[in-house]
Amino acid sequence: MSSRIDTKTKILDAAEKLFAERGFSETSLRLITSKAEVNLASVNYHFGSKRELIRAVLARYLDQFMPAASTAITQLQQDNPQASLFDIFSALVEPLLQLNTVRVGGTRTFLQLLGRGYIESQGHLRWFITSQYGTHLSSFVSAVHTSVPDIPEADIFWRLHFTLGTVVFTMASADALIDIAANDFAEKNNIETVIRKVIPYIAAGVAVSA
Amino acid sequence: MSSRIDTKTKILDAAEKLFAERGFSETSLRLITSKAEVNLASVNYHFGSKRELIRAVLARYLDQFMPAASTAITQLQQDNPQASLFDIFSALVEPLLQLNTVRVGGTRTFLQLLGRGYIESQGHLRWFITSQYGTHLSSFVSAVHTSVPDIPEADIFWRLHFTLGTVVFTMASADALIDIAANDFAEKNNIETVIRKVIPYIAAGVAVSA
């Protein structure tokens, strides 16, 4: 029964779905509380403001994903100090897919939220992410840098942001793209097969010599 | 003098700048008419609604860019039937930069608007673009297919959508990324230098053998 879930969680569950689908500013607190079947005022009681709710939604995913990703990268570097970019990106797949075990559609929701967070809201979510999870981020960047030492740091910066765009945009359109590929090319895909398709693309792009 | 420009143009000029910077839903008609120094009611008189204004802003760019891009691709195919993917993507740069000659910052504004259009607004701008400019789009896809005939059509489909995501996300975040690169790497970038950075990335990704 959904009534067994506490109000705070009900709000988070409804909010993340709506934020991912419609964006932050297009999602009102009234819509969230209506879907969550809780009172409007409970958002401010539990979270203080809409902005804090947005952060809480993101934090619930980042708190799981970031440590798992860091662990996976560290493990890879121990097992294979010569790991390729392809290996590094592939190491993130398992932590990403683990998000599907905690909530249905978790992987896609997370990546969509990440994309919204970087584009909407003038920089404050970007700042939140980099300040709260900066350690994990820079250890990932450093792993990439070790793997392709000839590429200048500034180029790595740009290409990793290109990669972020590739992934989050693809995930935002994943349902439509999977449908089209099924109709036009008789392909059966799901989120994992799409991620597997994107990895060679981004690995080639980050590694390219300009 | 700006007062010599008619009201409709003043609205379009102010709106495109604000839409590109802040996004569509974060930009109110009040803000637009205030910057344009025209009356609030004139937007509805000239465009009917905010949604129609958004389409008019995009159309003003697409009507120039799409034919120019098609011409550039056709010309490239005549001049060099063996054109590489890098050549094909590069052929789009000149039509893009031409937008700077019609309005200051035109290239950047157009690409940011395109990014916002694909990411915000649940599909209705996407539909507007593909239905109004579908002929130009498919001639571009066909040029790519000719350039990399060994890559299965389904893979091209996926990778061109990856590419769309790369470009759209990068352009929507371009201002922030340019700022960060300036602070962290002492790089001075503008939209053209970012475009030049992204072309090798996407060309490598589309061409990669999986």
Add this chain to the structure above:
DNA sequence: GTCTATATCCCGATAGAC
């Protein structure tokens, strides 16, 4: 075509009873 004034609505946030 351009203006003022306003209708209508939805927003985030909060006061205060329970």
Add this chain to the structure above:
DNA sequence: GTCTATCGGGATATAGAC
């Protein structure tokens, strides 16, 4: 902790004088 009721404000859109 949860509710009702509401505040104050900003949004799009429009009516109607000029």
